[in-house]
Amino acid sequence: MIEVRQWQKKYAELEVLKSLNFQMEEGKTLAVLGESGCGKSTLLKTLAGFDVPDGGSFLFNGQNINALPVHQRGIVYMSQEALLFPHLNVFDNLAYGLNIRKVSKATQREKVMVLAQELGIEDQLEKMPSELSGGQKQRVNFGRALITQPRMLLLDEPFASLDSGTRMKMQKLFIESAEKWKLSTIFVTHDIKEALIVGSLWGTMSNGSLELFESKQAFIAAEQSGAKEEMAFWQTIQSENGRKDDE
Amino acid sequence: MILGRKNIVLTAFVLICLLPLLMGFVYSLGYSLGVFGLMNEGFTLDHWLRLFASKDAWSSLIYTFLLTLVSITLVIVFAGLLSRAFVSKPERSFTQKLLLLPLLFAPVAAGFAWYYVLSPAGILSRISHALGLTEDITSFPRMVNDDWSIGILLVHVFLVLPIFTFLFTAQAKSMNLLEMNKLATSLGSSRLQCFTKLWLPALVKRFKLLIVLYAVFFMGTYEVPLILGQSSPRVLTVFISEKLTMFSLDDIPLGHCMAVFYSACIFIVLSFFLYRQKSTAS
Amino acid sequence: MMKLGKSTLALFVLLPLLCVIYLSVVSAWTYPLLFDAEFSLKHYLVLFSGESELAWSFVQSVLLSLVMATLGLLFGFFVAKEIAFSKYGSRLLKLAFYPYMIAPVVLGSMLQFYFVRWGLSASFFGVMLAQCLFILPYAVLIMSSFWSENILQLFKLGQSLGGDAKTVKRTLLYPLAKPWMLLTFAQCFLISWFEYGITQVLGIGKVKTLSVISMQFLKEANPHPAAVAAVLMIVPVLLTFIILYRWQNKAQGNWSAIAPINNSLSHHPKKVGA
Numbered sequence: 001m002i003e004v005r006q007w008q009k010k011y012a013e014l015e016v017l018k019s020l021n022f023q024m025e026e027g028k029t030l031a032v033l034g035e036s037g038c039g040k041s042t043l044l045k046t047l048a049g050f051d052v053p054d055g056g057s058f059l060f061n062g063q064n065i066n067a068l069p070v071h072q073r074g075i076v077y078m079s080q081e082a083l084l085f086p087h088l089n090v091f092d093n094l095a096y097g098l099n100i101r102k103v104s105k106a107t108q109r110e111k112v113m114v115l116a117q118e119l120g121i122e123d124q125l126e127k128m129p130s131e132l133s134g135g136q137k138q139r140v141n142f143g144r145a146l147i148t149q150p151r152m153l154l155l156d157e158p159f160a161s162l163d164s165g166t167r168m169k170m171q172k173l174f175i176e177s178a179e180k181w182k183l184s185t186i187f188v189t190h191d192i193k194e195a196l197i198v199g200s201l202w203g204t205m206s207n208g209s210l211e212l213f214e215s216k217q218a219f220i221a222a223e224q225s226g227a228k229e230e231m232a233f234w235q236t237i238q239s240e241n242g243r244k245d246d247e
Numbered sequence: 248m249i250l251g252r253k254n255i256v257l258t259a260f261v262l263i264c265l266l267p268l269l270m271g272f273v274y275s276l277g278y279s280l281g282v283f284g285l286m287n288e289g290f291t292l293d294h295w296l297r298l299f300a301s302k303d304a305w306s307s308l309i310y311t312f313l314l315t316l317v318s319i320t321l322v323i324v325f326a327g328l329l330s331r332a333f334v335s336k337p338e339r340s341f342t343q344k345l346l347l348l349p350l351l352f353a354p355v356a357a358g359f360a361w362y363y364v365l366s367p368a369g370i371l372s373r374i375s376h377a378l379g380l381t382e383d384i385t386s387f388p389r390m391v392n393d394d395w396s397i398g399i400l401l402v403h404v405f406l407v408l409p410i411f412t413f414l415f416t417a418q419a420k421s422m423n424l425l426e427m428n429k430l431a432t433s434l435g436s437s438r439l440q441c442f443t444k445l446w447l448p449a450l451v452k453r454f455k456l457l458i459v460l461y462a463v464f465f466m467g468t469y470e471v472p473l474i475l476g477q478s479s480p481r482v483l484t485v486f487i488s489e490k491l492t493m494f495s496l497d498d499i500p501l502g503h504c505m506a507v508f509y510s511a512c513i514f515i516v517l518s519f520f521l522y523r524q525k526s527t528a529s
Numbered sequence: 530m531m532k533l534g535k536s537t538l539a540l541f542v543l544l545p546l547l548c549v550i551y552l553s554v555v556s557a558w559t560y561p562l563l564f565d566a567e568f569s570l571k572h573y574l575v576l577f578s579g580e581s582e583l584a585w586s587f588v589q590s591v592l593l594s595l596v597m598a599t600l601g602l603l604f605g606f607f608v609a610k611e612i613a614f615s616k617y618g619s620r621l622l623k624l625a626f627y628p629y630m631i632a633p634v635v636l637g638s639m640l641q642f643y644f645v646r647w648g649l650s651a652s653f654f655g656v657m658l659a660q661c662l663f664i665l666p667y668a669v670l671i672m673s674s675f676w677s678e679n680i681l682q683l684f685k686l687g688q689s690l691g692g693d694a695k696t697v698k699r700t701l702l703y704p705l706a707k708p709w710m711l712l713t714f715a716q717c718f719l720i721s722w723f724e725y726g727i728t729q730v731l732g733i734g735k736v737k738t739l740s741v742i743s744m745q746f747l748k749e750a751n752p753h754p755a756a757v758a759a760v761l762m763i764v765p766v767l768l769t770f771i772i773l774y775r776w777q778n779k780a781q782g783n784w785s786a787i788a789p790i791n792n793s794l795s796h797h798p799k800k801v802g803a
Contacts, residue, residue: 050685070688071697077689083682087704100692100700148690256611257621260669264624267662268631271639283642332534342535348542351766353723355740356759359747360545363552363756368560370548376561384560405545460630467632469726470740474747484632488730491638506635513630521623 001025002152002184007056009039009046016042017053018208024201026061026151027182031199032210033192033225039208040188041079044154047186048077060151076145077154080161082137084129090116090140091125097148111147119143119173135166139173146181153185159194171197192226195219272510278503286496294500304505306480314396314472314482315465318403319458322411325404327447330415334425343416346409354406358474361402365390391475398475403468407461414457415450424449459520463513483509549763552756572757582742583754587761589653590738594721594765596657597664601717602710605668612669613676622673625666633663634726644731651735659731660721667720668713675709711776715769722765 007020016039024030034040046053049070058065065073084093092099094115095108103111116122119139129137138158145153155174159167175198178185187198188205195202202219203212213219220227277283281291298304333343352360363369372387381387391398419425424446431441451458469484476482481489483505490502552558557567575581612621628636637659641650649655683705687697725740734741739762746755 048685048689050689069693070685071691071693073689074691075689077686079682083679083686085683085687085701085705096687096700097690100687100690100696144690253611253615256608257615260608260612260621260666261624263662264628264666267636267640268628270643271636274642275639329538332531342538345539345542347770348546350770351763352545353725353740353759353762353766355723355725355743355747356549356762357545359743359752359755359759360549362747363752364544364548370544370551370563373561373563377563405541460626463630467630467635469632469634470744473744484634484726487638488634491641492730502638506639509635510631510639514627517626517630521626 001059001061003057003059004047005057005059007043007046007058008054009042009051010054016208017046019056020208020210022203022210022212024184026184028200029178029183029185029187029198030201030203030212031195032186032188032203032205033190033195034188034205035190038205040205041156043205043210044077044156044186044188047152048075048154049073050077074148074151075154076148076150076152077156078141078145078158079156080158082134082141084132084137084140084144086129088129089125090121090127090129090132093129093140094125094143094147096144101148115143115147118177133166134162135170138162138170142170142173142177146177146183149181151184153183155185155187157189158187160189160191167194174198192230195225196227268510272507275503275506275510279500279507281500284500284503294504298501298504298508301501303479304486304501307483307486307505310480311466311483314399314403314468315462318400318407318465319462321400321404322407322461323447323451323458325408326411326415327442327450329408329412330419330450331442331446333412333416334419343413346412349405349409352406354402354468354470355474357402357406358471361398361405362391362474365398365401392477394477396472396476399468399472402471402475403465406471407464411454411461414454418450418453419446422449422453456520459516463516466509466513546763549756549759552752553760556753558752572753575754576757581754582737583739583758583761586737586739586742586758589736590722590740590762591765593653593657593660593738594718597660597721598714598718600661601664601668602714604665605670605672605713605717606706606710608665609669609672610676613673614681622670625670627666628663629667629670631663632726633659633724634730636662637727637730641730650731651733653736656728656732656736656738659727660724662727664717664720668717671713671716672709675706680705708776711773715773718769719766722762 001023002025003023005021007017008015009017020043022030032040032043042051045051047058049066049068053066056066065075084090085096088096091112094112098108098111112125113122116125119142121136121139121143124132124136124140129140132140141158158174159170162170171194174187177183178198187195189195189198196216196219199216201212202216202225203210204219204222204224205211206224211222211224213222219225274283278287279294281287281289281294329346333340336343349357364371366372367384367387367389369391372381372384375381375387376383390401427445427449428441431445432438436444467484468482469488472482472485476485487502487505487509490498490505553572554568554570555566556569556571559566576584576587612618615621640659640662644650644655644659649658680702683701684697687701688694692700723740724738725744728736728738729741729744732738732741734745737745739758743755743758743762746752746758
C-alpha cells in the first residue's frame with residue numbers, strides 16, 4: 001500500500017499543496033486530472049524528492065520514503081519533455097540505470113535488447129537523441145525508467161507534447177507496460193480522455209487539494225472532472241451531424 | 248554567522264569583479280583631486296579644470312569617439328554584406344574558412360603585420376614599386392601613422408569582422424532573412440533598400456548589446472593605435488598611458504583625470520545597456 | 530562582381546599572415562627588395578641558440594596562459610553554478626562585464642600604485658594576478674550558459690534513476706560540461722595569450738611575454754624577430770582552433786557540443802588592441 005498523509009508544500013506565503021491525503025494499492029495507476037497551476041507538478045516533484053515538502057509522510061508498505069535520498073527511493077519522475085541524456089546514444093540512455101548499478105555489460109545488453117523490442121525501438125539503439133522523433137524520445141524515456149524496475153513512476157503530462165496519433169500509441173504502450181511490470185503510477189494529465197484511458201484510480205486536483213473517487217463512474221459523474229460536459233459536447237456534434245445527414 | 252559555501256563563492260566573485268575596479272578608481276580619483284600622489288597639495292579641482300581646458304585631451308576624446316564610431320560602422324556594414332553573400336552558401340565554404348584566419352592574430356601581431364603591409368617601406372609599397380606605380384618611398388600614399396587612421400581602421404575591421412560575419416550569417420539563416428528579402432523585393436524594394444531597410448536593421452537590432460560591447464572595446468583600443476596611430480591626436484588609452492608613464496610629474500594627475508573620466512563613461516554606458524535590457528525584457 | 534569580392538576578401542585576410550611569415554624568413558630587407566631579398570631561417574635558428582629572448586618569452590607566455598586557463602576554468606565552473614541557481618543570479622552575472630570592459634592598460638595604470646606598494650609589479654605572479662581580474666569574471670560569463678534549468682533537471686533525473694550525486698556528476702554532469710569547459714579553457718588561454726596592456730604596465734617590461742617582446746622589437750624597428758614572435762603567437766592559436774573544431778565535428782550529434790562552439794565567436798576574446 002502506498003500512503004501519502006498530510007502532504008504540504010508552501011512557496012513563500014502561497015500554499016501549493018494543502019495537506020493532501022490519499023492511498024493507493026501497488027500496481028495501480030492513479031490518474032490525476034487538474035488544470036494548470038493546481039499543484040500537480042509540485043505534488044510529483046515533492047514525492048520524487050526533487051523538492052522538500054513542508055510536512056507530511058510518504059509511506060511504501062509502511063516504509064517512510066521521505067527519509068530516503070532521491071537516488072535510493074526507486075521513484076522515477078518523467079516530465080512532458082523527454083529529457084534524454086544528449087551525450088549518450090539510445091542504447092546508453094536505456095542502460096544508464098543498469099550502468100550506475102554496475103550491472104555487467106552482458107546483462108545490460110540482454111535487458112536493453114529485450115526492452116527495446118517491447119518498445120519498438122530496437123533499430124534506433126545507435127542513434128543520438130537529437131536524431132529521434134518526439135514519440136521515439138518518449139519511448140526511450142519510458143524504457144530508461146522501466147529498466148530500473150522502479151517501485152513507482154510519477155508521470156507529469158508525459159504525452160502532452162505529442163500529436164494525437166503518437167499519443168494514442170504511447171497510452172497503449174504505457175497500459176501494456178504498467179500491466180506487465182506491475183507499475184505503481186501517478187499519472188497527471190489535464191486531458192479527461194487520457195485520464196479515463198490510462199487510470200485504474202482517478203482523482204482531481206484543484207487549488208492544492210486532491211479528491212479521489214471510488215470508481216470510474218463516480219469520477220465521470222463528478223462536476224470537476226468535466227466528463228459530463230465533454231460527453232454533452234460530443235452528443236451535440238453527433239446530433240448536428242445526424243440532422244445534416246437527414247437534410 | 249557561518250558563511251555557507253555558496254555565500255563564500257558568491258562573495259569572492261563580487262569582490263573579484265568590483266574590488267579592484269573600485270580600488271583603482273578611488274586611487275585615480277584621489278590623485279586627480281590632489282588627495283593622493285607624489286606632488287599632492289590637498290584637495291583641488293585644478294587638475295580637472297586643466298583637463299577640460301586641454302586641447303590635447305579634447306582632441307583625444309573626440310578622436311577616440313570618431314574612431315570607435317567609424318570602426319564599428321565599417322564592421323557592421325561589411326559583416327552585413329558578407330552575411331548576405333554567405334547566407335545561401337554551405338556552412339563551411341572555403342571563403343568562410345578563410346575568414347577564420349584573422350582570429351589567429353593577437354592585436355599586437357595584427358598591428359605589426361598591417362604596419363609592414365601598409366607602411367611606405369612595406370610590402371604593398373614594394374609591390375607598387377615593382378609594378379612601376381610608384382617611384383620611391385615618398386610617392387606611396389601614407390596609410391600608417393596618418394591623419395585618416397586608415398591603418399587603425401583596417402586592423403579594427405580585420406580583427407572583428409569575422410566574429411560579426413559569422414554571427415550575422417547564423418542569425419540571418421535562423422530569421423529566414425532571405426525569404427523576407429524576396430518578399431520585400433516583391434513589394435517593390437530595390438537591392439539597396441532591402442539591405443539598408445531590412446537586412447542590416449534586423450541584424451543590428453538582434454545584436455544591439457554585442458555591438459555596444461565591441462564599441463566599448465574599440466574605445467579601449469591600445470596596441471593597434473600605439474603601432475599605427477599618429478602622434479597627435481592619440482586615442483584615450485594611449486593618452487592615459489603616456490601621461491602616467493612619461494617623466495613629467497605634472498602630467499600624471501591629468502592622466503588619472505582621464506582614467507577616471509574614461510572608466511566612468513564605460514561604467515555608465517555599460518550599466519545603461521545591461522540594465523535596460525532587463526527592463527525591456529520585463 | 531562576386532569573384533572580385535572573394536579575391537578582395539581572400540587578399541584582405543591572407544596578406545597579414547603572408548607578411549608575417551615572409552618577414553620571419555627574410556633578411557637584408559632593404560627597400561625596394563621583395564622577392565629578391567635574402568631568404569633564410571636564421572631568425573628561427575636563433576630561437577634554439579640560447580641567445581634569444583624569444584624562446585624564454587614563448588615559454589613564459591605558454592606558462593602564464595596555461596595557468597590562467599586552468600584558474601579560469603575552475604573559477605568559472607564553480608562560481609557560474611552558484612550564480613545560476615542564486616536568487617540574484619542575473620544581477621550578479623552582469624557584474625562580470627565590468628572588469629572585462631575596461632581597457633586592461635587603463636585598469637593596470639589605475640592599480641599600479643597598489644602593485645608597486647605590495648611588491649607585485651615586475652613579477653610573474655603580479656601579472657598573473659592582474660590578468661585574473663578580467664579573465665576570471667569572463668570565465669564565469671562563458672560557463673554561466675552551461676548551468677541551465679535543463680542541466681539541473683538532468684541531474685535530478687540521474688539521481689531518480691538511482692545514481693548518487695558523485696556518480697551522476699561523473700556520468701552526466703562532467704561529460705555534458707566538457708564542451709563548455711573546453712571552450713572556457715581555450716578562451717581564457719587566448720585572452721592571456723593575446724594580452725599586452727596590463728602585462729606591460731604592471732610587468733614594467735620585465736615580464737616578457739610574446740606580445741610584450743613583439744612590441745619591443747617593433748619599437749626597435751627590428752621586424753624580423755618581431756615577425757618570428759608573431760608566428761610563435763599564431764601557432765598555438767591555430768592549434769587551439771583545430772582542436773576545438775575537430776572535437777566539434779566528432780561530437781556532431783551532441784547538442785551540447787554544437788551550442789557553445791557555435792556561440793563561442795560571440796564570446797571571442799578579441800579585445801581589440803585593448
